[in-house]
Amino acid sequence: MKPSSHPTHSNLLVYVLASLAALAPFAIDTYLPAFHVMGAQLGASDVQIQQSLTFYLLPYALMTLWHGAISDSIGRITTIKWGLGVFVLASIGCAFAPNVETLWFFRALQGISGGAGNVVARAMVRDLFEGAQAQRVMATVQMLFGIAPAIAPIIGGVLLGIYWQAIFIFLAFYSAFSLWAAIRYLPETVPVKKRMPLSAKQVIKDYKVIFGDKEFNYVVLALSANFAGFFLYVLASPVFLVKQLGFTQHQFGYMFIPTVCGMILGSFLAKRAAGRYARQKVVKVAYLWMAAMVILNVxxxxTLPTRPLYNILPIALFNIGMALAMPILSLVALDRHPKIRGTAASGQAFIQMLLSTVSAGLIVPLVWYAPSGLALTMAGYLIFGWLMMRKSKFYNHQ
Incomplete structure (x- = not known):
């Protein structure tokens, strides 16, 4: 089912899809300014509050393996209804958590349900749009999606002035509004006759096909590593911004606004490049740019003293290249398996979130000792992503 040719209707679809995709960064970033206050009120250490990210990200990553398959079986809209409905309840549970263990439980429940919107939105972009238009729409969704990490910590800082619990009440209202908009404005893109049977055996069989596809793996690992190079700064922001750069809990926007502006600019350039330049050429330019920014960051x-301008600018500039390549690589991966596109979107989201989970639980606490540790880790992620990209047939296609 293709959208109406009326531009207003098409734009509305894009905004609703973007609101679904943005739920994940809102769930991660909005409460970052509250880490220290939450730790004090819940009697928890910085590391214990940091682990609430892991308790969100790990179930999120694991459940993304199922969201797409479920949506291939019961339909995209029904999957969104169940996922966001549970997320609303889990957000309320986080708001009233009396201790860090209860917070962990409801964050895990948020993770289990929160990926439904993101995975289904990716699949629906490809369901509804084709060719260069699909690349432009994916870039637009990503551009709007990129605004969320900029405004989420600012919203969190404002709400922190009321109570930290207000942050999770906001997440409940946001997810409820996105759910209403999806039901009201999005078409069902998987008619009953095209739905796939849902069984563990079938899902495992589909994932064997998807993860047995080397080309899919190379492209998705490259995309995920590029994103992880930036996302590790998001995960480390309570220490990087407050303890190393001297910001307060209300000043997180000083990092998130410029870094997300970089992401938005990269998405805008990807949208402009769609249909004008060969996709391989755009991706190669993006990697050259990211490499230059990684070297500058290190x-x-x-060589320079730790100051906000010096240490934030290379991250913002890196995001231009990261966002320039992302919509192209995402569509290349999805197009590998058009008959099980929802499952392919799940596999893509799983690998991306798995790298983020490893960063949150293992890598970030080891490298946030200084800005140099984070810069070297960003460089490591980019090198890994580039090596994966070089192995792909897409990158080497003439």
């Missing part, structure tokens, strides 16, 4: 960390 040099700054080892």
């Amino acid at each position: 040099l700054i960390c080892y």
Whole structure:
């Protein structure tokens, strides 16, 4: 089912899809300014509050393996209804958590349900749009999606002035509004006759096909590593911004606004490049740009004093290249398996969130000792992503 040719209707679809995709960064970033206050009120250490990210991200990553398959079986809209409905209840549970263990439980429940919107939105972009238009729409969704990490910590800082619990009440209202908009404005793109049977055996069989596809793996690992290079700064922000750069809990926007502006600019350039330049050429330019910014970041960390302008600017500039390549790589991966596109979207989201989970639980606490540790880790992620990209047939296609 293709959308109406009327531009207002098409734009509305894009905004609703973007609101679904943005739920994940809102769930991660909005409460970052509250880490220290939450730790004090819940009697928990910085590491214990940091682990609430892991308790969200790990179930999120694991459940993304099922959201797409479920949507291929029961339909996209029904999957959104169940996922966001549970997320609303889990957000309320987080708001009233009396201790860190209860917070962990409801964050895990948020993670289990929160990926439904993101996975289904990716699949629906490809359900509804084709060719260069699909690339432009994916770039637009990503551009709007990119605004969320910029405004989420600012919203969190404002709500922190009321109570930290107000942050999770906001998440409940946001997810409820996105759910209403999806039901009201999005068409069902998987008619009953095209639905796939849902069984563990079938899902495992589909994932064997998807993860047995080397080309899919190379492209998705490259995309995920590029994103992880930036996302590790999001995960480390309570220490990076407050303890290393000297910001308060209400000043997180000083990092998130410029870094997300970089992401938005990269998405805008990807949208402009769609249909004008070969996709391989755009991706290669994006990697050259990211490499230059990674080198600049490392040099700054080892040669200049730690200051907000020096240490944030390379991250913002890196995001231009990351966002330029992302919609192209995402569509290349989805187009590998058009008959089980929802499952492919799940596999893509799973790998991306798995790298983010590893960052949150293992890598970030080891490298947030100084800006140089984060800069070297960003460089490591980019090198890994580039090596994966070089192995792909897409990158080497002439």
